Amino acid sequence: MxxxxxxxxxxxxxxxxxxxxxxxxxxxxxxxxxxxxxxxxxxxxxxxxxxxxxxxxxxxxxxxxxxxxEGGEGMALPDTGDIEADLRLVMRATVAEFADPAFEAPIRALNMEIINDPDLAAQYREKLAGPVDEAKKARLRSAQRAGQIAADADLDLALELLYAPLYQRWLLRTGPLTPEYADALVDLTLKALRPPV
Amino acid sequence: MxxxxxxxxxxxxxxxxxxxxxxxxxxxxxxxxxxxxxxxxxxxxxxxxxxxxxxxxxxxxxxxxxxxxEGGEGMALPDTGDIEADLRLVMRATVAEFADPAFEAPIRALNMEIINDPDLAAQYREKLAGPVDEAKKARLRSAQRAGQIAADADLDLALELLYAPLYQRWLLRTGPLTPEYADALVDLTLKALRPPV
Amino acid sequence: MxxxxxxxxxxxxxxxxxxxxxxxxxxxxxxxxxxxxxxxxxxxxxxxxxxxxxxxxxxxxxxxxxxxxEGGEGMALPDTGDIEADLRLVMRATVAEFADPAFEAPIRALNMEIINDPDLAAQYREKLAGPVDEAKKARLRSAQRAGQIAADADLDLALELLYAPLYQRWLLRTGPLTPEYADALVDLTLKALRPPV
Amino acid sequence: MxxxxxxxxxxxxxxxxxxxxxxxxxxxxxxxxxxxxxxxxxxxxxxxxxxxxxxxxxxxxxxxxxxxxEGGEGMALPDTGDIEADLRLVMRATVAEFADPAFEAPIRALNMEIINDPDLAAQYREKLAGPVDEAKKARLRSAQRAGQIAADADLDLALELLYAPLYQRWLLRTGPLTPEYADALVDLTLKALRPPV
DNA sequence: AGATAATCGAGACGGTACGTCCGGTCTTTGT
DNA sequence: ACAAAGACCGGACGTACCGTCTCGATTATCT
Missing domain, CATH: 1.10.10.60 (Homeodomain-like)
Incomplete structure (x- = not known):
């Protein structure tokens, strides 16, 4: 033993x-x-x-x-009732965070680990990404209830649509991360999720 | 010297x-x-x-x-006139490729290199991703001309919307890669790009 | 540090x-x-x-x-009272040792190191050659007391006279190492060291 | 071939x-x-x-x-008729040569080669040492004829007695090379070679 | 308080791979 | 036709870390 x-x-x-x-x-x-x-x-x-x-x-x-x-447990996104404004705020903040050169090295290191080690990835999802994603989905659900987003939208997919392009640009350095880019992503994503007329 | x-x-x-x-x-x-x-x-x-x-x-x-x-230079995507059908075909193929366990190790290795080495990334974009992306954008432009996609759509962004979620899922192993997933991505992306009525 | x-x-x-x-x-x-x-x-x-x-x-x-x-510390050369006989014995033994092909490679290796590395040479003199030389000089001193060797003879020089020719012959392979050669060296050296009449 | x-x-x-x-x-x-x-x-x-x-x-x-x-072919040692004075001159010159730090590295390099490579050693003896030794022996023979050295002395051995101690001291760095040392070697060697009374 | 036991700092150990240097051979290029 | 240049395979260099393994010297609980 x-x-x-x-x-x-x-x-x-x-x-x-x-x-x-x-x-x-x-x-x-x-x-x-x-x-x-x-x-x-x-x-x-x-x-x-x-x-x-x-x-x-x-x-x-x-x-x-x-x-x-640690400590992002009970986090909540702003909810002014205007989903587009709220998402722009959040996405612009995310873009700013990724663009900060001081975080470049450590965040990249953390990502390499997650990419290469499924165990760590699971732990990451559970402890860090999970709660944050839940908060984001909560805001999207609120928008669904308000009729701003299709009721049958897949919220996991919605999050991917919002964040994956940003993540990919940063990871592969394929383009600049600007506030306008954040806005464009919000705009397109909301168009994709808009409820049927 | x-x-x-x-x-x-x-x-x-x-x-x-x-x-x-x-x-x-x-x-x-x-x-x-x-x-x-x-x-x-x-x-x-x-x-x-x-x-x-x-x-x-x-x-x-x-x-x-x-x-x-090498040799994917003059590649072209299918163009049946139906952008949705064509994209589904291509995306399903991509999903299948990523899901193939035989390619898992090498593609992941290649990606780690690109992520960590900006020089290699540039080379990759120029030699491999570039031509392929051009072919994809050509198909999207054709759809623009056909009025299936907004004339002022940012095609680079469109490609990110289509592929980044798929790439992220595969890289971080956050979900299964299925034909349905491919279809859903095509569906949402086309909604986002749809021309104004 | x-x-x-x-x-x-x-x-x-x-x-x-x-x-x-x-x-x-x-x-x-x-x-x-x-x-x-x-x-x-x-x-x-x-x-x-x-x-x-x-x-x-x-x-x-x-x-x-x-x-x-190691362990040649308290060594002593034979002392029968007859310096010539004693030295012949010792020199013939030395000649035999050098002529032994089994020791050729290692002794040569050791010598190359000593020749090229002053530090090792110092260590060698202190740990190996020194004690042996002391024993030899002790025997010569005994011969001085017996009046067989000049009282003012420089014993370090005497050792060189005895051993350097042998060493040189072996090192440069300029001639055969035989018991007669040993005898001749003893003979000449003792002539050189003989007390004045 | x-x-x-x-x-x-x-x-x-x-x-x-x-x-x-x-x-x-x-x-x-x-x-x-x-x-x-x-x-x-x-x-x-x-x-x-x-x-x-x-x-x-x-x-x-x-x-x-x-x-x-090259070019030491027809060399000859001084012959004033006084073997002791002539040898002192030559030995002091040899000592000075060995003590010159400028020759240290190359002479040592040459010696390492000769020690390790019997072929080179043979070549060295033939081309360099041989002629010089012949000249030295010629001078000793002259001394023999003059009755300053025993008629039956082995001249090769005599050269060894003269030069080997010097060579050994230099090679193993076991002592200083001074004019007095040269004189002492000449003195002892001549004693050893002195003709019987 | 003393005994017991696990962790601790330290670092030697058998290994693997690094990136470099050079030995000696082979090939290309220029003259 | 040579010789310069230098790429090639191979082997050893001396270094950096790996992960494991003793060592005393602290702790930190449990008698």
Missing amino acids: PKQPDPARRSERSRQAILDAARELVSEVGFAKLSIEAIAARAGVGKQTIYRWWRSKGAVVFDAFLALS | PKQPDPARRSERSRQAILDAARELVSEVGFAKLSIEAIAARAGVGKQTIYRWWRSKGAVVFDAFLALS | PKQPDPARRSERSRQAILDAARELVSEVGFAKLSIEAIAARAGVGKQTIYRWWRSKGAVVFDAFLALS | PKQPDPARRSERSRQAILDAARELVSEVGFAKLSIEAIAARAGVGKQTIYRWWRSKGAVVFDAFLALS
């Missing part, structure tokens, strides 16, 4: 130091050149302490950014 | 052996576990010969698949 | 395996064709473990033979 | 450039770190041109210094 480590005895000080070091190093050298040895050295921690609590380099980095973003 | 190798003296036999070995190994062990040493050994080639002509492991893999797909 | 390895944690098992492998390989392929990779492979050891504890290939080989020869 | 190169077609310009480059590089980086690639590059010559005419790196270096020292 491969003895499991006892979470009760875990050193919080070490955990924090490791996550901090991971965040710093991802920003400094990028995810590909990040090594567990470097994290351990920077954190002043034995390598075993990392291997004891995380499965892989990716899991550490993932946790590092998960810890940052 | 770091002295560039002379392309005229390049050994075509070695080039082919390397690209073949790279393709085989990506399929066998995946991109992450692929090593230049292994490629050189499989190809019966000195490591230096790889380093002489490629900047990185990614560049080799990229070239390996680029070589495979 | 280049961080020194901690000798307390050193693996004795690995150390022995490395020295054994080095000895074997020097005999098999000679010093020039000896590689650290081969030593590591033969010893079942990581290359780093060699680089951690030795500065160079030469240092390993040197240690390998140092370890063999 | 492995076609032999035709010496008649040999490029004298290339030969000189290679030997010059070899000499320079031995002085700059030492023999161990000297590479044929570097010689070829420095000489502005293809590697093949070196491999065509020399067996090994050592052979090139050897030739380089052979070419320098």
Whole structure:
């Protein structure tokens, strides 16, 4: 029986130091050149302490950014009654976030991990993307009730229509991320979801 | 002066052996576990010969698949006059291609490279995606002329609306890729692009 | 701070395996064709473990033979009272040792290292040559007390006179090493050192 | 039949450039770190041109210094009638030569080659050491005729007695090379060779 | 309070792969 | 026809990290 480590005895000080070091190093050298040895050295921690609590380099980095973003549980999107205005606001904010060069390296690192590791992807969906998507769908449902969106629209698909183009542009660097682009996406998506006349 | 190798003296036999070995190994062990040493050994080639002509492991893999797909220059999409039917056909084919487990590993490897290396991304766009996108846009323009799509529609954006959701689903494994999904995407996109009444 | 390895944690098992492998390989392929990779492979050891504890290939080989020869500390030459007979005995033994083809390769390897690396040379003098030379000089001093050798003779020089010709012949292969040669050297040297009448 | 190169077609310009480059590089980086690639590059010559005419790196270096020292054929040592004074002069000159730091690297390189390659050693003896030794022995023979040295002395051994200690000290760096040391060697050797009373 | 036990920092270990250098051979190009 | 240039295969270099494995030296609970 491969003895499991006892979470009760875990050193919080070490955990924090490791996550901090991971965040710093991802920003400094990028995810590909990040090594567990470097994290351990920077954190002043034995390598075993990392291997004891995380499965892989990716899991550490993932946790590092998960810890940052935690607390989006009960989030809600603005609901002024005007779905187009509300979505523009949200999409423009998203575009701005992605365009911020300070987040470039870490977000890209996080995405590489999610893309390559289905387990992490599941965890990501559950802990981070899930709640946020729920909030977004809640707003769309509200618009459905208001008759601004077709009652039978597939809201998951609707979210993909809104966000996937943005995500793809950022990931593949195929074009600029501007407020106008955000507006155009909202515009097209709402046209696609408009209830039948 | 770091002295560039002379392309005229390049050994075509070695080039082919390397690209073949790279393709085989990506399929066998995946991109992450692929090593230049292994490629050189499989190809019966000195490591230096790889380093002489490629900047990185990614560049080799990229070239390996680029070589495979070359020749899609003069491609054209079907044009029956019915844009919806034509797009469904194409999108269903794309969905099927992505869902094919045999292509999973290499396409994913290629994508990781493109995502991480802007230079390769540019090369990819120019050599592979560009011509294909042009063909797709040609078909959409034909639909514009036929009045099936708004005359002022941004065709690049239209392509993103069609393909980005599919790409995202596949990349992040957030949902199944089915013919119905392809149809739904075509449906929504055409609604978004429909000319004003 | 280049961080020194901690000798307390050193693996004795690995150390022995490395020295054994080095000895074997020097005999098999000679010093020039000896590689650290081969030593590591033969010893079942990581290359780093060699680089951690030795500065160079030469240092390993040197240690390998140092370890063999250790324990000549309290050695003493025969002292029958007849310096000529005693020296002939010792010199004939030395000649025989050098002429032994089994020792050719390793001794030559050791010598090349000493010739090329002043640090190793110092270590060699301190650990191996020094004690032996002391024993030889002790015997010569005894002969001085007995009036067989000039009281003011420079004993270091005397040792050179005895051994350097032998060493040179062996090193440069300029002539055969025979018992008669040993005798002749003893004869000449004693003539050179004879006390004034 | 492995076609032999035709010496008649040999490029004298290339030969000189290679030997010059070899000499320079031995002085700059030492023999161990000297590479044929570097010689070829420095000489502005293809590697093949070196491999065509020399067996090994050592052979090139050897030739380089052979070419320098050539012309000692008809040399003769001074003969004032006083063997001790003449030998002191010669030995002091030899000591000075060995002590010159400018010759350290190349002479050492040459010696390593001779020690390791019996073929080169034979060539060295024939072309360089032989004539010089003959001259030295001629002077000793003259001393024999003058009754300063035993008539039955083995002159080869005598040369070894004179030069081997000096050579050993220099090679193994076991002591300083001073004029006094030269004198002491001459003194002892002559004592050893003195004719019987 | 002392004993017990797991985690901790540290870092040596057997390995794999890196990217570079060079050895010696083979091929192309220019003169 | 040669020789310069240099690409080629191969092997070793010395380094960086991998993930595992001891080591004492702290903790941190449980007698």
